[in-house]
Amino acid sequence: MSTRSHSGPALPVHTDGVGKKYRRGWALRPVSLVIPHNRVVALVGPNGAGKSTLMGLVTGMSRPTAGSITVFGDRPTGRGLHPAVSYLAQQKPLYKQLTVAETLEFGARTNPAWDQRYAERLVEQAKVPMNAKVGTLSGGQRTRVALALALGKRPRLLLLDEPLADLDPLAREAVLRALLAEARTQGITVVLSSHVLAELEGVCDHLVLLHSGRIVLAGDVNRLSADGTPLGQLVLHHMRAAAQEEAA
Numbered sequence: 001m002s003t004r005s006h007s008g009p010a011l012p013v014h015t016d017g018v019g020k021k022y023r024r025g026w027a028l029r030p031v032s033l034v035i036p037h038n039r040v041v042a043l044v045g046p047n048g049a050g051k052s053t054l055m056g057l058v059t060g061m062s063r064p065t066a067g068s069i070t071v072f073g074d075r076p077t078g079r080g081l082h083p084a085v086s087y088l089a090q091q092k093p094l095y096k097q098l099t100v101a102e103t104l105e106f107g108a109r110t111n112p113a114w115d116q117r118y119a120e121r122l123v124e125q126a127k128v129p130m131n132a133k134v135g136t137l138s139g140g141q142r143t144r145v146a147l148a149l150a151l152g153k154r155p156r157l158l159l160l161d162e163p164l165a166d167l168d169p170l171a172r173e174a175v176l177r178a179l180l181a182e183a184r185t186q187g188i189t190v191v192l193s194s195h196v197l198a199e200l201e202g203v204c205d206h207l208v209l210l211h212s213g214r215i216v217l218a219g220d221v222n223r224l225s226a227d228g229t230p231l232g233q234l235v236l237h238h239m240r241a242a243a244q245e246e247a248a
Ligand SMILES: Nc1ncnc2c1ncn2[C@@H]1O[C@H](COP(=O)(O)OP(=O)(O)OP(=O)(O)O)[C@@H](O)[C@H]1O
Pocket: 022, 023, 024, 026, 027, 028, 045, 046, 047, 048, 049, 050, 051, 052, 053, 054
């Protein structure tokens, strides 16, 4: 299988009937999905829809039960992330005892393509002191450091699983704005999962909506909401319809 378009490089994510089944049933039913280059993708759906499962398959932390998945043309190995991929979960895995500067040093030691100046610039932009211990930072500041750690690796694909859930609305807006600016100027594909539909408006240009392990809606946001329906309303409408169908 090739994930290359006619002229371009391999796609960030390409799945061919990929699915994940646990003893209780399918967490993600076999789906074929493409995540194009340079997009900010909203990955949405109710609790238990399969969003984290899909992210786990992309990172290689989880192995598919069915089908196959490629990330920039490579199959995830399960032995760590693809070098071009960064992953940031809601529980940011930062060491509280380290200072911000030591955290970036850790990033430098563990990532061959580490860009120290870029990571430092992101921390400075967020006005986070380099000599502060991570454990003393606010939730918003910690998120900015985690983001600098994720972006300092110079990824071409950034996966964010509910990364803003513990931030206040102003901090969420600031982090999203910073993230979007980096994605656009650096040509990074971002997959962002969130339950706050309103904040995805104007941020995401591609949508993947999951319900009970199935893809309900996927594609370019402008095309999906061509009649002018705001993204949040569109998602809510399809979520309700999927829930009603399931209950029937
Ligand atoms: N390790 C596991 N073992 C068994 N079932 C699992 C496991 N991980 C996930 N599941 C099940 O798979 C389904 C999808 O879970 P997943 O975490 O992917 O959903 P989600 O869309 O990320 O949900 P949320 O919005 O609540 O984070 C759920 O029914 C969940 O209970």
